Amino acid sequence: MIIISDTSPINYLVLTGDVDILETLFKRVIIPQAVFNEMQHPKTPQAVKDWINHAPAWLEVKQADASLFTPSKRIGDGEREAIALALELNADAILIDDRDGTLETRKNGLIALGTVNVLERAAEQNLLDLPEALDRLCKTSFRFPPADLIDALLERDRQRKAGG
Secondary structure, eight states, X not given: OOEEEOHHHHHHHHHHTOTTHHHXXXXXXXXXXXXXXXXXXXXXXXXXXXXXXXXXXXXXXXXXXXGGOOOSSOOOHHHHHHHHHHHHHTOSEEEOOOHHHHHHHHHTTOOEEOHHHHHHHHHHTTSSOHHHXXXXXXXXXXXXXXXXXXXXXXXXXXXXXXXX
């Protein structure tokens, strides 16, 4: 399975202490050089900088061929390179939260998974408690999807736990 990640999902999973679920879910995650650079930006939280500077073996940094993708919307370098790398490697999915980046991902026939999607997948495999993980995420600067989507997610989680 080839999974490419933009900056945001890894950033928030580091901040919530849930980043190791990526290895369990996907075995390996690839980030483009632009995402690696963004994770070392001066405004990046220190915990994220520390994590990327001592990145685990399951994280791979790869240079993207940016000529493979020209976005129709204005998106950041990390999103642009993640999509280009996903196209180049024929990735199974991109971990991405940015709305325009997600639209560009889908427009190019790729699967976009946001941080909340990753947490739900982890909960389905009993790797974490979803309400607790969302609570930790709430304590960061993460921009949540609309409340009705989160309510539906939590209801699916309750039903799963109840065996239904």
